[in-house]
Amino acid sequence: MIEDLAFIGQIAVKSSIAVLLATLGEIVAERSGILNLGVEGMMLTGALCAAAAGIATGNPILAVAAGTLAGGLLALVHGFFAVTLRVNQVLSGLALTLLGMGVTSFLGRPLIGIAPGVRLRAVPIPGLADIPVIGDIFFRQSPLAYLAYVLVPLCWYWIFHTGTGLKIRAVGEDAAAVDAAGIDVFRIRYLCTFAGGLGAGLAGAYLSLSYTPGWKESMTGGQGWVAIAMVIFATWNPLRAVVGAFLFGGLTALQFYFQAVGVELVPAYVLKMLPYLLTIAVMILVNVGPGRRFGGPAALGVPFSREG
Amino acid sequence: MNRKRTFAVSLVLMIACAGLILTGGASNADAASPKLKVAFALLWTIDDQGWTTAHYHGIEYLKEKLGDKIEVSYTEKVLAADAERVFRNYAQQGYDIIFGTTFEHMDPLLNVAKDYPDIVFEHCSGFKTAPNMGNYFARMYQGEYLAGYMAGLMGFHNVGTVATNPIPEPIRGINAFTIGLLKGLKEAGHDAKGDKVNTIVWLKAWRDPINETTLAETLVARKHDLIRQMADTPDSSVAACAAGVPAIGYGEDAARYGADCALVSSIWNWGPIYVDKVQQVMEGTWKTGEYWGGFDRNNIVLSDFHASVPEAVREKVLAEKKKLEAGEDDIFAGPLYDQQGKLMVPEGQKASDKDLLTMRWLVKGVSGSIPQ
Structure with a gap:
């Protein structure tokens, strides 16, 4: 039983890392008021570029960097439309997803079936990995998972306890007021959109270098959309994003575990639905009752222009 | 900038991107005219390492065996919603035999077969047939x-x-x-x-x-x-x-x-089936029916x-x-x-x-x- 718990936990954490990284990125973007629904497209682009760079160079660091950067660059396209042109952010984000799907499916074809150049295997952390159960669950993972462990508190600290974080949150609440205070709204929004893309790109790199090495068409399988739901579930807080992502990973692990053991306590279809149901539940919970303590940034999705 | 214009710009953007996706699958056609024209609709891309790759190997085998007598085309990523259009398109272009290679192609293929009684249709893995539409599968x-x-x-x-x-x-x-x-x-x-x-x-x-x-x-x-x-x-x-x-x-x-x-x-080894069916059409001996071959027929x-x-x-x-x-x-x-x-x-x-x-x-x- 304990053994089962250890491997369910291990698979749950492994399955949650991509969603977690993408969620962190999207939280940063949305905190500055930029809604980017292009996460799925950026993840795919990151996955493809990481796999391609891996095959071309065989260097894990370059491969991760290429995937991450590719996500960031694609996000800048959204930044241009959303910040500079002030178009509808929902449409621009959706376009980014469609663009990412189409472009990666087209450009990725020569890479299908080629042996992956880089495989980031699980690396047990000396000492920690030997802790019973906990060690198996958390400390026998891919190096990128460890990176995610570090990024969560950093991201939280950055948003809530630094001057830059304060500016980001202020821009997301009331861009005009921040502008009046002499802070460059455009620069902050571009920066945060870019950071959001980096998160999604890194998430894609995790999938194509670590989870199932090699490029496969539409390999993200909707995890980008889960990340967007998880931002709301986490009420725009990086620490709570861990809970959301782990929940998603846990459900992924459990749906197969139940079948494998032969007791389907909860139908797999229900388990698949659960992250979205819970997100809706959270949205309802934070929006009924007095105040909106856990609500999203007030200026989320609202373009800023000096002419008003 | 006014809202309507930005909305329009975004819409155009989306449509352009959607277009990119839809054209993601490639079409491939060899030129020449008096040859027998053979068309395949494929479920996914020819390099999917599975179902469609196997069908593609069959197409390659067909070309190798009968290449000088036939002209072969195929379309990738023919999903159910798009299938009837693809089949109708091939029929209008005068193809002599048209293959639908996945279960979901069954009804679209049947619909088009009814309108083109002179063209032979073959469907993989289904259970419906018509006077000019047969089906085939491998054991x-x-x-x-x-x-x-x-x-x-x-x-x-x-x-x-x-x-x-x-x-x-x-x-x-x-x-x-x-x-x-x-x-x-x-x-x-x-x-x-x-x-x-x-x-x-x-x-x-x-x-x-x-x-x-x-x-x-x-x-x-x-x-x-x-x-x-x-x-x-x-x-x-x-x-x-x-x-x-x-x-x-x-x-x-x-x-x-x-x-x-x-x-x-x-x-899967579809090649021999494709050669047989195409040869039958060439010789005018093709008949509708259900074909299910295994090791006995090298399928x-x-x-x-x-x-x-x-x-x-x-x-x-x-x-x-x-x-x-x-x-x-x-x-x-x-x-x-x-x-x-x-x-x-x-x-x-x-x-x-x-x-x-x-x-x-x-x-x-x-x-x-x-x-x-």
């Missing part, structure tokens, strides 16, 4: 049976299967594999009576690389001694190899696609064995294969019991093709159920 379960037999002879008695969609084709394959597995175990002297030797977990998709990996890893963690791939992509086999557990490939040769631990794969082949498969096992498996090649298919011969021990095929009888094509029960020895 994959025979290859799965042999793979199971091999695994049994090697003593694997706790197999984990990454199953796809709970419909008759995979169910038939699971049963054939399990029947072979039990036979092999018995001959190898393992007493597997009453044991659940093959655990199945449903992916509920034909391909889903991420979940195939997760599922295979779950089965490995559950201490299954052999992972059996059924999905179109080799990822479950690859994941098993990475975890140090042998695998069995499906559809294409998994060992060629990174699963170097695959003991054997059963492979299924077995990959090379992995180096670790003992010589004695290979000989036994190949002897069994010889029987199938000679048309002696007794895989589903009674007595066969379902999981609850109910007699499904009595002694002295054999499941008919109709029974096989509508199979919705799992044989004794399988752990897992068919979701509703």
Whole structure:
């Protein structure tokens, strides 16, 4: 039983890392008021570029960097439309997803079936990995998972306890007021959109270098959309994003575990639905009752222009 | 900037991107005119490493055999919603024989066949026919049976299967594999009576690389001694190899696609069917009907064995294969019991093709159920 718990936990954490990284990125973007629904497209682009760079160079660091950067660059396209042109952010984000799907499916074809150049295997952390159960669950993972462990508190600290974080949150609440205070709204929004893309790109790199090495068409399988739901579930807080992502990973692990053991306590279809149901539940919970303590940034999705 | 304009700009952007996706699949046509024109609609891309790659190998074989007498075109990623348009397009361009290569192409193909009585239509894996539309399929379960037999002879008695969609084709394959597995175990002297030797977990998709990996890893963690791939992509086999557990490939040769631990794969071989059908149309002898060939007509082949498969096992498996090649298919011969021990095929009888094509029960020895 304990053994089962250890491997369910291990698979749950492994399955949650991509969603977690993408969620962190999207939280940063949305905190500055930029809604980017292009996460799925950026993840795919990151996955493809990481796999391609891996095959071309065989260097894990370059491969991760290429995937991450590719996500960031694609996000800048959204930044241009959303910040500079002030178009509808929902449409621009959706376009980014469609663009990412189409472009990666087209450009990725020569890479299908080629042996992956880089495989980031699980690396047990000396000492920690030997802790019973906990060690198996958390400390026998891919190096990128460890990176995610570090990024969560950093991201939280950055948003809530630094001057830059304060500016980001202020821009997301009331861009005009921040502008009046002499802070460059455009620069902050571009920066945060870019950071959001980096998160999604890194998430894609995790999938194509670590989870199932090699490029496969539409390999993200909707995890980008889960990340967007998880931002709301986490009420725009990086620490709570861990809970959301782990929940998603846990459900992924459990749906197969139940079948494998032969007791389907909860139908797999229900388990698949659960992250979205819970997100809706959270949205309802934070929006009924007095105040909106856990609500999203007030200026989320609202373009800023000096002419008003 | 005014709202309507930005909205319009965004819309144009989206449509442009959607266009990119729709044209993601390539079309390919050879020029020349008096030759017989052959068209294929494919489910996914020709390099999907599974179902569509197998069909593409069939197309290549066809070109190799009859290349100077025919003109071949194909369209990738023909999903159900788009299928009728693709078929109608080929019909209007005067193709002589049009193939729909996945189950979902059945009704669209039938609709177009009714409007073009002079064109021959062929559908893969369905059950509907018309005077000018036949169907064809390959008896994959025979290859799965042999793979199971091999695994049994090697003593694997706790197999984990990454199953796809709970419909008759995979169910038939699971049963054939399990029947072979039990036979092999018995001959190898393992007493597997009453044991659940093959655990199945449903992916509920034909391909889903991420979940195939997760599922295979779950089965490995559950201490299954052999992972059996059924999905179109080799990822479950690859994941098993990475975890140090042998695998069995499906559809294409998994060992060629990174699963170097695959003991054997059963492979679709559509080429001979395509050559036959096209030749019949050429000679005017084509008739509608249902075609279902196995090893007897070389529509299924077995990959090379992995180096670790003992010589004695290979000989036994190949002897069994010889029987199938000679048309002696007794895989589903009674007595066969379902999981609850109910007699499904009595002694002295054999499941008919109709029974096989509508199979919705799992044989004794399988752990897992068919979701509703």
